Amino acid sequence: MTSLANKLQQLDGSGYGGYKRIAGTHRLNDNLELSVDRVQSDPFAPPSLVQARVPLAATGIDPGLLEGVGAVAVSDYLTRRVHEAIRAHAPGGGKGSGALSIDTPGQQVLERTSVVFTQQAPQVVVRLEAALPAQGRRIRGRAARTLLTEALPQVIDRALLNTDHAALETAVVLMRDQTRLRKLLVEHDLVGFIADGAVLPRAAGNSDLPADQAVPFASPASLQRSFTLDSGVEVTGMALPRGVSLIIGGGYHGKSTVLRALERGVYNHIGGDGREFAVTVDDAVALRAEDGRSVADVDISTFIGDLPGGSDTSRFSTTNASGSTSQAAGLVESLEAGATTLLIDEDTSATNFMIRDDRMRQLVPGDKEPITPLLDRIRALWEDQGVSTVLVAGGSGAFIDVADRVLLLDHYRVSDVSEDARDLAEPIATQEAFPAPQHRVLQGLEPKDSGKHRGGKKSWQAKGLQSLRHSSGTIDLSAVQQLVDPSQTNSIAAILKELEQRTGTNQTLDELVTELFQQINADGVETISPHRGHPGRLARPRPQEVFAAINRNRSLRVHR
Template sequence: MQTSTDLKELLARIDRKGYPAYKDTKGTYQFPGYVLSIDHVQGDPFAAPSKLSIHVSGQTAAFPRTLYRMPCQRIALQDELTRRFGRQAEQVSFQAKGSGHSGLVSVSRCGQEVLERTACRLDPRSGDLLLRLEVGFPANGRTINARELEKILFDLLPRCVQNALLYRNLDAKRLQTVADLAEDQHYIREALPGLGLCAFVADGSILPRASGVSARPMREGVVFQSPKELAVTLELPHRGKLTGMGIRKGVTLIVGGGYHGKSTLLKALELGVYNHIAGDGREYVITEDGAMKIRAEDGRSVQRTDISMFINHLPNGKDTTRFVTEDASGSTSQAANVVESVEAGASLLLIDEDTSATNFMIRDELMQRVIHRDMEPITPFIERTRELYDAHGISTVIVAGSSGAYFHIADHIIQMDRYVPRDITALAKREAEAFPINSALPEPAGALNLDRRPKASPEFQSGDRIKLKTMGRDGVSLNRETIDLRYVEQLIDSEQTAALGYCMLYAQKHLLDGRRTLRQVVDALDELMERDTLAALCESRSGVAFLARPRKQEIFACLNRYRGLKM
């Protein structure tokens, strides 16, 4: 390891040389109180910024172990430190001048959700702190401006470290609040199964968002208040008593007029699989880990998926127990999404009729009289909903505004009235008696064939470099193959999408051997991230990318939408 003085002397030697001379700075340098590592140097001032990391020993960072004794607390603390360093970086970014990205200082941009990221890692054993950032090395044209880089590395960055990464300089009360909130959120999520619940929405929550392009809470939004029939009171470790609406296992229907908050409630439940920061309004909207949002997805590929639970006897004779298509219809895509969720271990399905295929969800009695069952290959979801719960333990929450048929099978019916929930189960059941439906259900689907064993593509074994490109939250590209993730709605950060791309690369190289099932492949990827940290996905590439950890369900979703996957 070199010293900061060595780095300063090196910068003096390469000043005003051609930009490639910056490559000589790569290495680790001891600064007062921390180690600076220059991990990857950009090729020119207009290329992606250089990757740096800051290492602070546990003794110097000195964060009390009570703040990160639980994994959820550690992730919340890492998130808070990333946000704080990001605010410091915004203040100093571009204070150093030059062409291209010269002077940029940035870290991961965190949203409303608390995610585990490669941007910041606190070692749970030693307390050592690692923070990754990007810096645009300054240049005039393509000539090194080492004096401006010296300003960043010896003046601006040390200031950020002092103000964001050392416990003695931070608000201890705020950090304790962050840790306590994380523990309370974890407590609720762990308590759900024992209470017979699949989700909880606390009284006082603010569910509406500021706008369609902002995840921040709406100012003066309607405060959530549980109907007394569904009220549940929890005793949290730090918050104490907290009352809210418990959504019970089974089948729950959310109804109401347009613009009354049905989809807003469902969206909150959908994102309740993640913890949220204080002030978000959804801090105590908690959904069990295995919840999956389901929708129709016209045009997606389906690879050897058993959709026979919903679709059989196709006119072309196509096998629906190993169904394959490069261009699925609305109904077949939604059927595949449900079955793949079962394979992924989903415990709760979240469905909005607005984004569903109508012929997949329901066939009314008049249509059944005209088009007899033996002429229709689709068994609608309404006829399998109870079976999913009884046979597979999978609950369902459905938003419906146009058809009352689901009143008959729902265990609980919630009406959203101007964003206020009301339990109308008894009323809806009484009214449904006047509109009987065909009670003849199809034969149980039986065991699903979930034995899919993917194989690696030859191009990943050749040793050639695979081009990986992330397209925000919309998808990821491997060479010329784009994996479309636009409709995987519980992906909430582009860094999760990037992590999925690295998961695909790692799986192709190490896991897709034709012997492991898809579930075993996903379990191995999840175990790798848990055991060796998220950064372990970035093997043999230049520096560690900014990644956020995806759930196992999103890894499944990505693999299932990868057209290059060989089954």
Template sequence: MQLLEAKLHKIDRHNYRSYSSLRGEYHFVDFDFFIDITQADPYAPASRVRARRKWSLTDLEWLKEQSPDYQRAARDFIARQFAELAQQINEIQIDRPGQCIIDRTAVVFDDDALELRFRVDLPSDGRTIIAKKTLNLLTFTLPKIIRRATIARELPMEALKRHCETVEDQVALRKQLSDKGLMAFVADDSILPRLAGNSELPMPDAIPFVSPESLAVELVAPHRGKIRGMGVPKGITMIVGGGFHGKSTLLNAIESSVYDHIPGDGREYIVTDESATKIRAEDGRCVHQVDLTPYISNLPMGKDTSMFSTQNASGSTSQAAWLQESIESGANALLIDEDTSASNFMIRDERMQALIAKNDEPITPLVDRISLLRDQLGISVLLVMGGSGDYLDVADTVIQMHNYQALDVTEKAKAVIAEHPTRRQLEGSSEITRPRTRQLNRVAMKALLEDGKFRIQVKDKSSLRFGREYVDLQALEQVADSSQLHAVGWLWFQIAQNKGWEKNPSKAFETMLADDNWFRTMPNYGDIAKPRVIEVMAVLNRMRKAEFK
């Protein structure tokens, strides 16, 4: 600490750039402090720092003996406590988690120490260093927060244990889905609605969810025990109902539950197949060498759809591409909301079939391919549908949402089918195959970085900068945290260091993320969070200068 004080006194009243002389390691009485990157000026992103405290000084060493999921939750809890303690100090920022508990680098457990990674805005008067204020921040205010966030007697231990046990419960529930023949599980008493369209907080006084008896199953959690709820079976499941009755709310709860949630979120006992992917229409996006022939063929002017590429996809081609890309990336379940889908990709009714001959229509709608996805590829589909009853013919399960409560209307749907048989004609072939695995040009990725001075930047969930290119990600609803995009950029950076073509990029990224120490090959930043391979590939598929073959 004395070294830090001496350096600060030396640069007092100097230009702000003199803060760069502070980079290095400093030893306090009970922790080590690292200043890794100093900001260039007061308006630049805050300086990156770390604090390491030996386990023997924390009384938290028992955490090292817990399961990887317990440890992930404990790191998440400590990051939240640090954020709470620092919330009144504008100069100190940590990557504060939201409602989801994701493996992130804000807190890291090593064999010998617990490490905090965060940012500090170094004080100034304009662009002049004020050493006294900085000294107070770094040697008085900050150490108090570090110590309180990393010692057992200052932490609410019962809340920490509940936090961690809730995560272990969710992981255990998710592992039971496949054996039970389910793609998702929604526990009784879950709170599905959110506070607002721009908030992930639960809505106060919302109606708790209750499973219809015919779909009720019991799963067993290691800490909570038996939990009753609605099982969403594998296969094709429709969610129907009137407007404003909770159809999309149920789908949103299920799509977000590929991740674990904090206690009190209302969704902490909703779990979904971790490969489940929500797809939608996305006009204007790029598509790279994707085989769209199961859904789109015979385009005007003889354009080939077996290796389809465009920089300006239509609604139908973008949704077809997203579906194929998701399966290529390992998705076993697809989530679809009619409201955000291309209508001509979803359905072509009997009147439109009569008006426009099949030879003049390049699109084979999903309704005619969805059963093949289930039967031949083992892909489950959960879709919200309010306007087309033709999907009733292929649905295995039909759930009606009424006043935010679920009703099993599968048998009623069968009666409707018998009373009102469809007269539309089945389109498309009787077979479907998995999309081909595309290869990625790693050299092109590296060239993008070199041209952009190795810039990997993320401001929010809507965009990732890689080199000079900005990738538009507004349609990716399942990205839970902007820090996941930061990890995506660094995963790309690693794969770009190799020459030639990557034969199977999904498998390569899966290998890179498989280990609990997946982040060790990345910079010592505190704002990196683990993404799913499906998200890594979804972002890559939207990079306009990416090269596939």
């Protein structure tokens, strides 16, 4: 019996606070070391944080698989294996008191802190949570002994020491191929690629799993292109060039499904997802209207002119944006965040931001209408700033006039109808030059009179996928469509804590976020955690979602 097993047995029946005596490092067997980093304060507190360390050599994993993006793929694969092993071997199957759990990935493959690899004395480190068992507020020592010294070693043995190496290598090859394909998009002036045979529809509106019996994607001949990837695999599919692309079709024929696939194409996907080779440039941003959101000192004058009341739209601020002003601000903020491609669905957009038809222009003179619609700016956005747009439209043909290409969706099948569309298109007036985004300097993330929580443990906390709380309120991220994992939101909370410490440096938002991502690139996502040892559940967000969270903070203070 290990010393940890003895200690837990001796603690049986003691007050729950006695569990603090097991904090520290314990040798469970020749290949497994357990570190208990944080012990929960009571049975109802968040679970204790533990790390299991195994020599890399004992796993039989080829160190070459860990090179470059391979490390993310191996981490993701092993995390999924640990999750499966917990469900099979651990008490409670990962739920409730006396259970083990691990951060569980979805369909996307993200860099996360659940499994990492050390360089010196190469090890695999597995980060888990353990809900230490109790009877009321008394320690169930024998149950804890079973959990930590029997069930946990069984989980590690199954997941790491008896892993399927062929499947692991397949996951790494897929990750490298997807990453390479995304780089090829940039090299070939493309914004997206969807492979022939891809399964784009999802099982349900609230599910990210592939649908059964879905129509496989087939590319139109005019846009079909093939690429040879690092593995030697050749993929053929629809290559979408930069510029203005319009997707049209009847309701429920797959327009939005294609756009959703492009939105999620900024991430790599696991094998069997159906979207393995549906990829998009990694800085693409989905844009929508968002009534009621706050805006801080954004120049929306390109779209919104003289507002009633004399508001200065070159320095527009509000705590309650309309559909049109929110979408205009979102577009400008996306450019500030480095987006080179915008993904827009007519169904989630403000109509008056998108278009004004001829009859409305005749009835409402231009000098009486403060809104210049996207229709009148989209060509200049591309020609002056090099920013592409992929736009879904089902109710208006106005964008046919300004599109470089038009794709028709008919029962989930794509046709290139650009030639027919050109026959219908009408000449457009020369569009006014589109200005470069202005970069704002961060002054603070909380009100001027709020300092007592600055840097404190509770100053920023993620509450699920779509919400962040801080000392001055809540940030609603429900309209940030490309945020896919609650652990990304945890990471954004940690990044905002770090940004609080860097206010007053007279740096722009872009400079501050770039610095933090350089740190993440160099040392891993766990470097943003304020905790030593087990960093908590963190997954890498994109800079664009960090910007989105900052911009939706009602206490944001910036200047230019």
